[in-house]
Amino acid sequence: MRVIYNMASLSHKLQTILRNALSNKTSFAHTTFFRAFTWSASRLQLQTTQGTNANVLIGDVDRFGGVTVNLVESDFTSDISEGVFCNLLRDSLTRWRTEGRTAVWLQVPISLSRFVAAASVQGFTYHHANKDRAILALWLPDGQSRLPGFATHQVGVAGAVVDESNGKVLVVQDKNKTVNAWKFPGGLSDPGENIGTTAVREVFEETGVRSEFKSLLSIRQQHNHPGAFGMSDMYIVCRLSPLTYDINFCTQECLRCEWLELTELAETGDTTPITSRLAKLLLHGLNQGFDKIDLPMEELPAVYSGRFYQLYHRKLPQAHEQRPEDEVHRP
Amino acid sequence: MRVIYNMASLSHKLQTILRNALSNKTSFAHTTFFRAFTWSASRLQLQTTQGTNANVLIGDVDRFGGVTVNLVESDFTSDISEGVFCNLLRDSLTRWRTEGRTAVWLQVPISLSRFVAAASVQGFTYHHANKDRAILALWLPDGQSRLPGFATHQVGVAGAVVDESNGKVLVVQDKNKTVNAWKFPGGLSDPGENIGTTAVREVFEETGVRSEFKSLLSIRQQHNHPGAFGMSDMYIVCRLSPLTYDINFCTQECLRCEWLELTELAETGDTTPITSRLAKLLLHGLNQGFDKIDLPMEELPAVYSGRFYQLYHRKLPQAHEQRPEDEVHRP
Numbered sequence: 001m002r003v004i005y006n007m008a009s010l011s012h013k014l015q016t017i018l019r020n021a022l023s024n025k026t027s028f029a030h031t032t033f034f035r036a037f038t039w040s041a042s043r044l045q046l047q048t049t050q051g052t053n054a055n056v057l058i059g060d061v062d063r064f065g066g067v068t069v070n071l072v073e074s075d076f077t078s079d080i081s082e083g084v085f086c087n088l089l090r091d092s093l094t095r096w097r098t099e100g101r102t103a104v105w106l107q108v109p110i111s112l113s114r115f116v117a118a119a120s121v122q123g124f125t126y127h128h129a130n131k132d133r134a135i136l137a138l139w140l141p142d143g144q145s146r147l148p149g150f151a152t153h154q155v156g157v158a159g160a161v162v163d164e165s166n167g168k169v170l171v172v173q174d175k176n177k178t179v180n181a182w183k184f185p186g187g188l189s190d191p192g193e194n195i196g197t198t199a200v201r202e203v204f205e206e207t208g209v210r211s212e213f214k215s216l217l218s219i220r221q222q223h224n225h226p227g228a229f230g231m232s233d234m235y236i237v238c239r240l241s242p243l244t245y246d247i248n249f250c251t252q253e254c255l256r257c258e259w260l261e262l263t264e265l266a267e268t269g270d271t272t273p274i275t276s277r278l279a280k281l282l283l284h285g286l287n288q289g290f291d292k293i294d295l296p297m298e299e300l301p302a303v304y305s306g307r308f309y310q311l312y313h314r315k316l317p318q319a320h321e322q323r324p325e326d327e328v329h330r331p
Numbered sequence: 332m333r334v335i336y337n338m339a340s341l342s343h344k345l346q347t348i349l350r351n352a353l354s355n356k357t358s359f360a361h362t363t364f365f366r367a368f369t370w371s372a373s374r375l376q377l378q379t380t381q382g383t384n385a386n387v388l389i390g391d392v393d394r395f396g397g398v399t400v401n402l403v404e405s406d407f408t409s410d411i412s413e414g415v416f417c418n419l420l421r422d423s424l425t426r427w428r429t430e431g432r433t434a435v436w437l438q439v440p441i442s443l444s445r446f447v448a449a450a451s452v453q454g455f456t457y458h459h460a461n462k463d464r465a466i467l468a469l470w471l472p473d474g475q476s477r478l479p480g481f482a483t484h485q486v487g488v489a490g491a492v493v494d495e496s497n498g499k500v501l502v503v504q505d506k507n508k509t510v511n512a513w514k515f516p517g518g519l520s521d522p523g524e525n526i527g528t529t530a531v532r533e534v535f536e537e538t539g540v541r542s543e544f545k546s547l548l549s550i551r552q553q554h555n556h557p558g559a560f561g562m563s564d565m566y567i568v569c570r571l572s573p574l575t576y577d578i579n580f581c582t583q584e585c586l587r588c589e590w591l592e593l594t595e596l597a598e599t600g601d602t603t604p605i606t607s608r609l610a611k612l613l614l615h616g617l618n619q620g621f622d623k624i625d626l627p628m629e630e631l632p633a634v635y636s637g638r639f640y641q642l643y644h645r646k647l648p649q650a651h652e653q654r655p656e657d658e659v660h661r662p
Contacts, residue, residue, distance in 0.1 A: 063507075082445070110451040114413070116444035120463065126441065128560065129460035130481075132451070135560070150461075151482040151562040152522050176394075179634070191483050192554040192563065218644035219550065219626075222633065223523040229459065229466070231482040232523065234565065273631045274642060281647055293645045295550075295626070300604045302553065303510070311605060313549035314624045314645075316612055 056092040065102040066147075071112055086118040093122060097140055103147055106136040154228045158186025159199035159240040160282055161211045167286055168259040169279070170209055170242070171271075175255045182260065182271040184237060184278070194310055196297060199238040207257050208248030211240040215294035216312045218278060237278050239285075239294065262286060291315060387423040396433040397478075402443055417449040424453060428471055434478055437467040485559045489517025490530035490571040492542045493613055499590040500613065501573070502606075503537055506586045513591065513602045515568060515609070525641055527628060530569040538588050539579030542571040546625035547643045549609060568609050570616075570625065593617060622646060 059069035069092075071077060080088075096104060106124060108116055110132045116124075119136050127137040128150035139145035161170040171182040185206035189198040196213030203211050218237045225233040249257035265271060266279040285293040296315050299308040390400035400423075402408060411419075427435060437455060439447055441463045447455075450467050458468040459481035470476035492501040502513040516537035520529040527544030534542050549568045556564040580588035596602060596610040616624040627646050630639040 110457065111448050113447035113451070114445040116447070116465075117442050120441040120444070125462045126460035126465060129457035129465055131456045134447075134457060134460055134465065148519060148558070149485070149522065150560060151485050152520065153484040153486055153565065154480070154482050155484055155563075155565070181634070188479060189483065191480065194554075195552060216550065218642060219547065220631075220640055220642045221526060222638075222640045223525075227479070229481060232486075234484065234486070272634050277631065277642070277647075278644075281644055284647055295645075300551075300608065303512070303603050307553075309551055309553045311549060311551045311608070313609070313612055314626075316608075316615055 055088050056095045067101050068105040070107045082114050082118040085115050089122050104138045108134045153232045153234050155189040156235045157195050157198040158184040158237045159203040160184045161240040161242050167262050169262050171260050172254045173256040183275050206250050210243040214239045214241050215296050386419055387426045398432050399436040401438045413445050413449040416446050420453050435469045439465045484563045484565050486520040487566045488526050488529040489515040489568045490534040491515045492571040492573050498593050500593050502591050503585045504587040514606045537581050541574040545570045545572050546627050
């Protein structure tokens with residue numbers, strides 16, 4: 001490649017990085033190196049515009065055969081126009097197709113968003129975007145894209161705080177709703193927040209009552225949810241145990257907040273179908289033992305990261321709790 | 332406002348729309364009207380550049396006091412530069428702040444992405460983006476943003492297909508993994524797909540075995556997941572019942588696929604901690620009855636949309652199944 005001839009003016013370190021990159025031997029794990037490389041390589045290659053070799057962007061190749069190009073703010077990127085970038089990307093795509101690549105990912109900082117329109121001319125679409133960065137993707141082979149999609153669900157968690165001493169449960173009525181229905185306090189999980197933590201936090205924020213997580217009770221899935229920007233909503237109800245009892249509810253969010261008899265909540269028409277159902281389930285648990293309705297949580301180690309994750313399922317009897325017939329194995 | 336004086340040249344219909352919009356009396360439910368309005372109003376107001384009143388973008392006001400501006404491709408938007416848009420947006424923000432608005436949402440088609448960088452200069456960041464559209468947001472009042480975030484989770488579903496006649500379960504080993512561990516076939520939910528549907532589809536795609544959904548067994552949550560672009564992952568295991576038994580596995584995804592004794596899967600070291608745990612749970616169900624481990628699914632009507640959603644929780648005994656102590660109510 002002609003680009004190699006222009007390397008003389010670069011530092012030895014950068015020359016090595018570039019040579020390795022051009023022969024795809026190096027994985028650019030170190031961001032600073034990769035940024036320096038992206039900038040220098042692109043500038044260098046622009047110098048060969050009149051040559052026989054087309055200029056190409058260079059990215060990191062992943063184990064699925066996809067290429068990731070990380071655009072960064074630099075003298076180079078601030079200098080070139082949408083048109084120049086569009087040509088550079090077109091020539092790069094020709095090369096990536098020749099090399100049999102499966103996909104191209106473009107990481108574009110918000111300040112360089114003019115390149116997004118240029119990329120869309122070459123068939124790229126938004127995969128996702130957050131804060132100050134957009135990720136665009138293009139599937140290269142024929143046929144439907146096999147690229148994984150981005151997050152599809154928001155997770156909302158409600159906490160049913162049951163006072164076992166008197167059979168009452170903590171309920172609220174939302175402010176600004178057309179129908180004043182009793183429901184369990186709750187809200188959306190913050191990014192990275194565990195289910196039980198959301199339940200305890202939301203109950204405290206809405207009602208002023210402190211509580212602790214006991215178990216997961218139910219899961220509901222809804223699609224095309226208006227409150228989720230058209231995405232899906234997973235609504236999880238947890239059973240909590242109260243640590244304090246005095247109500248000091250948030251007047252911005254709630255119209256009313258009360259400790260209500262579970263029997264009353266299970267029978268009243270002033271509630272939603274799901275709250276009514278959960279009230280009946282909780283009443284069954286209160287009378288027969290919460291082990292009849294609970295999915296307790298346990299932490300298990302993740303295979304690859306070694307970090308712990310939270311798993312919820314029906315309690316498995318311990319060896320000493322097992323009845324004889326547990327030992328029976330089917331043929 | 333000076334802008335009113337320029338209305339004479341517009342059709343009577345558009346004049347009415349504009350006047351109502353400027354006094355915030357109309358909700359622009361009809362997209363075509365709103366698009367026409369955005370375009371015409373912006374063009375019109377640009378004519379007053381030299382006047383005392385600043386030009387402003389006009390959007391739809393929601394019940395939370397947020398303003399949504401839907402930028403569309405038009406003669407107007409293709410004419411103006413990033414700089415002009417930046418000034419227009421700055422003046423609009425001044426006005427929205429005066430009006431006490433809480434937030435501004437900008438919907439930007441990918442072809443107009445140069446306006447995204449201009450908006451970022453005014454403090455906007457990406458809220459989300461998908462396919463050919465980016466949504467930017469700016470929280471206007473002092474203090475931390477109270478805008479709801481975008482979807483945080485991907486949902487993966489695995490299917491444990493249990494053959495009750497011989498106590499075997501369908502398992503696979505992934506191709507291209509460093510560790511060859513037995514696991515249940517599964518994969519990511521497509522957008523809008525129900526949990527049970529994902530399980531049945533993925534089992535068929537990976538193994539060639541047809542099955543039907545029986546119940547939900549477990550939920551696991553992981554955060555900062557590399558396979559979820561750093562977002563969270565919800566992994567759900569379902570119990571399925573086989574409809575066919577012949578294996579014809581996908582050689583692109585799987586290295587092996589077998590009907591394995593549940594007792595063997597529960598004891599082997601060649602599996603993941605979660606699969607081993609679920610094997611023990613399934614064995615308990617096989618011996619004691621699956622009602623001991625199942626969360627069956629039921630469809631309930633949504634309060635506002637009237638559509639049906641799927642709810643999973645422990646089975647509630649029917650009235651005729653209840654034992655006398657179920658009738659006992661606590662004091």
